[in-house]
Amino acid sequence: MIVELGHYALILALLVALLQGVLPLAGAATRNWHWQSLARPAAIMQFLLVSLAFAALAYAFQENDFSVRYVADHSNTRLPAMYRFAAVWGGHEGSLLLWLELLAVWTVSVAIFSRQMPLAVVARVISVLGLISTGFLLFVLTTSNPFERLFPVPMEGKDLNPLLQDPGLVIHPPMLYMGYVGFSVAFAFAIAALLAGRLDVAWARWSRPWTLVAWVFLSFGIGLGSWWAYTELGWGGWWFWDPVENASLMPWLVGTALIHSLMVTEKRGSFKAWTVLLAISAFSLSLLGTFLVRSGVLNSVHAFASDPTRGVFILIFLAVVVGSSLTLFAWRAGSVSLGAKMAWVSRESLLLSNSVLLVVATAAVLLGTLYPMVIDALNMGKLSVGPPYFNTVFVPLMVPLLFLMVLGVRARWRESTLQEWLHPLRSIGVAALLSGGLVALYFGWSWGVAGGMALGMWVVLGTLEPALERLRKPGKIPLSFFAMHCAHLGMAVLVIGVTLVKGYEIEKDVRIAAGDTVTLGDYSFELQRVTEVMGPNYVAKRAEVLVKRNGDTIATLYPEKRRYPSTAMPMTEAAIDTNLWRDLYVSLGEPLNNPAQEWSMRFYLKPFLSWIWLGVLMMVLGGLLAVSDKRYRRSVEARLSGVPA
């Protein structure tokens, strides 16, 4: 009964979405105030209905209602309660419902936090979001209904894919989707501005905080996904250039360009057309990501079973949404003023260069991701594009990006001269090169490490030096100042982490019996024993590994090999000992004889790996600080105190 209620709510939500997508937009075009004012209540109604559907599915999971096909396919009575909730988005249908739920959350937030905006703008934005929601609701209801019943009712469910039974995976998809879906708000603002023919400074100011929040979620979501792959897949890798990872990286790169470009548009009134294009692209790439994951056109560990009708639906949806918005862009953006003049050397020009670099990097990733499909479509054979391509193309693009980052922070708006940077930057450049060279010499020479470290230090010193100078001066410092420096330092920390991990990681793949010792660098690993342990829904072999450094025991690690009887799927649970300077990573392989006396095991020593996560967290913190900047609340406060904004 509850399940049918959820299904019914979803159908009603479709009707409301249609209303929300059409009437306020028509109202804004015809200046019909009544129609425009429907936007907010429609958004709230939509949110309630989709939430009801979401709650109904979650309820079916908690109650183990295996008469619902989706529940029977993705849950099991012995699945722990936390995963039974996360299983709601553990498959195709449910993850689309999560998409819808989050879209409703974003829309209702726009409806609530937009009091200072003119009604026509709010009406257009909410309408565009309503149209997107209509598309997704149609998709769910016609091809991917999570409420479909199953008869005869099975006694037991098939269980959630063991790979997904990890705390990281409970929050990774919602975070990532919050980011993906969040760009729909930036997109809606851009479309609304194009429709109204008013690409102005106000538009940039309104969309900036929304874009920032979406970017923060996306950054955090990608970081979580990477962390999950590192801890859960047992290969010690944290980024695989898998098509689905790329699908999340592309909107992130464009989103990063967008938040910077929006700043220029807000402060200087320039790059309007470029900013709008970035806003459209960021969301289009999110949609493309959905298409790639859901349609099965690409081989990926993330791809769910493919269904051609679903692929066709998303493709049509993609064509309609992106095609119409790019047409609108081509139609309207030509008449946009170019904004204030800028000199060849200025903060604007440097930010523009970096945003072009980010877009080129995105194009490179897109090309690599789609290349196998394009070649196949042209009947030129089957191939796959791997990390060598991405590393070769991506890294050289990041070098000028990081170099210009420091210059951009220093340059003044409008016009800057090379002379005024030359003096401080010369010493910073020399210091960065020296420290990069020294680190590489100390740990073992490699040009890659020297270069990566020098770039990382260039950003660290180049960011800290002006920051300290500013802190010494009197006067109130806005939060956005700390935000920028925190995020930029995070980038540097990430670069340093990646450089050192890539440069100095050691791995050993061994055949080992109890009592044997493996040595990696200063660390020795002794396998004590392998025992059998029972989990709630799995049986595991657990190894006990004693880690010693210079004879002192520093940790005991317990890597596991789990077997989930419900799916007969083996899972590797790596054990990791982390500190700021290195990760010790052990994963247990297969028994090599029967009864098992010897095991295959992998040992990794990964220096500075935690800096990767630290860098991501600093960027996230930077984004959060930027959103909390008083500027974005000012108009609200002004309204509350009765002063016109």
Next chain:
Amino acid sequence: MKKIILVPLALFVVLLAFLAVGLRRDPHEIPSPLVNRPAPAFSLHTLQSGQSLFSPEAMRGKVWMLNVWATWCGACQEEHPVLVSFAREGLVPLVGLSYKEVQASDEPAGKPLSPEDKLAMARMRSQAWLRAKGDPYSLVAMDLDGRVGIDYGVYGVPETYVIDKNGVIRYKQIGAVTPALLEQKIRPLIQELNRS
């Protein structure tokens, strides 16, 4: 300036065209270098006991299918009813290739089985399995150590090959044969090969 703003739209249209074509392709379909090459020769014991050996030479002049399977393979269980009903039509002989039926984990601790014991064990298990689920095979060759599997480039079980009258492999399916695949690809191919 005016024309530049049409570039994103143009690029998107091209992308869309590729996505539309890509959607009809299956990225999991792996082309086999063996297709249109002669089927590798082998000579193996059969399930039907006795000392007689089977070799693909014996099928010269006939269109036939080779299906790689094992009792331990989960996807084979799903595929099996499809094969049974297909074999009942008697369109072409279906030869089974029992692939690595006896696994290392089946051997008693520290004591590898002799080839004879392995064969006996594999025959016993396979016969029981076919008795219970129906036997679609005109005969089954026993590839106990998986060497024939290597010659045929077996990725995983099940796999199915269509071989023509001259002993040339004309089609290879990795993974289970589905009714749709049977109707859309395999049956038309067999009918065409039978005519020539």
